[in-house]
Amino acid sequence: AQSVTQPDIHITVSEGASLELRCNYSYGATPYLFWYVQSPGQGLQLLLKYFSGDTLVQGIKGFEAEFKRSQSSFNLRKPSVHWSDAAEYFCAVAIYNQGGKLIFGQGTELSVKP
């Protein structure tokens, strides 16, 4: 069955430090992968997506993610975290043989220390 795993429930980093959020997926075909961010009390906003081609994708707000097929991973990175990046981050995989629905991971909550 298709699934997405985000191993870290909560991560705390200092402002200005680098960030990596982990995501592993299970999907038999070529995956379409996404990262979304959710600020408190808000809906989800797309950060970036991978469909094909270059395995390093750039997103909004200075985020990037790298698709590694051999590791079934799609980790999210940012070189220097800002306090406004504190939010919950969701990795997702699209199931296109089932009409395009997204399956989300459990989310990683990011806290930023001043």
Added chain:
Amino acid sequence: DAGVIQSPRHEVTEMGQEVTLRCKPISGHNSLFWYRQTMMRGLELLIYFNNNVPIDDSGMPEDRFSAKMPNASFSTLKIQPSEPRDSAVYFCASSLRGLSNTGELFFGEGSRLTVL
């Protein structure tokens, strides 16, 4: 452009009452999704529609839940009767399907439901 609009933003009701959540997708989008978010289960897909037709409702918890999309600009999610375990944030999302537009869901701000 207006985003996905959900109402009400907050709803507090008593067990046994009927609850109706509403969603207006982005104009021109032809796929609509209802998700439920809880601390325990994360984001769960309840049901989604393509061109107003329900495609997959396997995520709907039980018969107390029903969803409709009578036209391209409106959808409802109804819970009757409601139970405390239905307390959650319910998100509606829409997308534009097609070869050049795949996968990005645009989410509403959610409807927070509390069933006492």
